[in-house]
Amino acid sequence: MHYDVFNGDADGIIALLQLRLSQKEQQPSESTLITGVKRDISLLKEVDVNIATSVTVLDISLEKNTDALIQLLEKEVNVFYVDHHRTGDIPQSKQLVSLLDTDANTCTSLLVNNHLGGEFATWAIAAAFGDNMQTSAETLAEQNNLTLAQQSLLKELGVYINYNGYGRSVDDLHFHPGDLFHKLLKYEDPFDLINEQGSVFSQLKDAYLADMNKAKNADVLVENANFKAVQLADEAWARRVSGVFGNDLANASPNKAHAVLTLNADNSYTVSLRAPLSNKQGAGELCASFPTGGGRAAAAGINALPQEMLSDFFDSVSKYYA
Numbered sequence: 001m002h003y004d005v006f007n008g009d010a011d012g013i014i015a016l017l018q019l020r021l022s023q024k025e026q027q028p029s030e031s032t033l034i035t036g037v038k039r040d041i042s043l044l045k046e047v048d049v050n051i052a053t054s055v056t057v058l059d060i061s062l063e064k065n066t067d068a069l070i071q072l073l074e075k076e077v078n079v080f081y082v083d084h085h086r087t088g089d090i091p092q093s094k095q096l097v098s099l100l101d102t103d104a105n106t107c108t109s110l111l112v113n114n115h116l117g118g119e120f121a122t123w124a125i126a127a128a129f130g131d132n133m134q135t136s137a138e139t140l141a142e143q144n145n146l147t148l149a150q151q152s153l154l155k156e157l158g159v160y161i162n163y164n165g166y167g168r169s170v171d172d173l174h175f176h177p178g179d180l181f182h183k184l185l186k187y188e189d190p191f192d193l194i195n196e197q198g199s200v201f202s203q204l205k206d207a208y209l210a211d212m213n214k215a216k217n218a219d220v221l222v223e224n225a226n227f228k229a230v231q232l233a234d235e236a237w238a239r240r241v242s243g244v245f246g247n248d249l250a251n252a253s254p255n256k257a258h259a260v261l262t263l264n265a266d267n268s269y270t271v272s273l274r275a276p277l278s279n280k281q282g283a284g285e286l287c288a289s290f291p292t293g294g295g296r297a298a299a300a301g302i303n304a305l306p307q308e309m310l311s312d313f314f315d316s317v318s319k320y321y322a
């Protein structure tokens with residue numbers, strides 16, 4: 001049995017999409033999908049080691065999946081691992097083939113695009129926009145001679161798919177990421193999807209615009225020269241929109257770090273932190289210094305920040321980027 005294990009955001013879904021559309025790859029005759037909301041990254045442990053023969057792992061931190069990976073490798077399961085998050089110690093095994101690059105300007109779909117020699121570059125561009133890697137997306141778009149109008153459509157697509165991945169559980173999402181993957185797999189060319197009336201593209205677009213409109217009224221908790229933090233309501237729409245709203249804030253003030261907080265049922269906060277776009281470092285370290293926190297240098301999060309640590313968190317972020 002082959003398993004495809006992937007993050008439920010644009011980068012994870014589109015990384016798998018490129019691999020499964022490809023003529024260059026040997027395709028599994030059957031595959032079990034394992035995915036979830038964007039924050040759900042401990043996915044590899046859900047693979048059944050007793051029936052797995054091969055596993056493709058995309059866009060989830062190796063560091064957070066090391067134990068499950070070692071178990072699979074010990075059972076001589078072939079693992080193909082592509083990712084751009086923190087790796088921790090990489091197990092040495094001839095069963096493991098990996099493309100790992102933690103450069104702040106690459107993402108899993110761009111790594112897959114390189115691996116496939118640019119076979120589905122337009123999809124990879126959408127994914128890079130979805131992961132908020134504007135410059136890398138634009139560079140690849142120019143290499144592929146896309147017009148600015150085409151670029152902005154791919155950006156919309158990436159942003160909407162990325163937006164669909166945010167929620168406390170898959171119940172918050174418009175589409176389960178596995179279902180969304182299957183819907184997108186029908187389109188070798190993302191522009192066919194974008195141009196189709198009533199497609200999943202236009203459904204996500206309508207939903208996104210409605211949620212973003214509500215987010216404009218968010219409460220500002222802190223704002224100084226280096227850092228702005230806002231709080232959104234504890235409702236499904238806010239949980240869906242928190243990450244993309246953070247990207248929007250970051251793009252509007254590229255020299256500031258931004259945090260978007262939502263209150264959890266247990267009174268802790270879910271935190272999404274973006275480093276300043278002009279200084280993409282430190283977010284992962286800052287979040288990892290609080291319980292349940294982690295992520296990349298440019299974008300990171302804390303799943304449950306206790307209320308009593310809130311001012312500590314604000315102080316350390318403001319100080320770090322001062």
Ligand SMILES: [Mn+2]
Binds near residue numbers: 011059084107108131
């Ligand atoms: Mn990613």
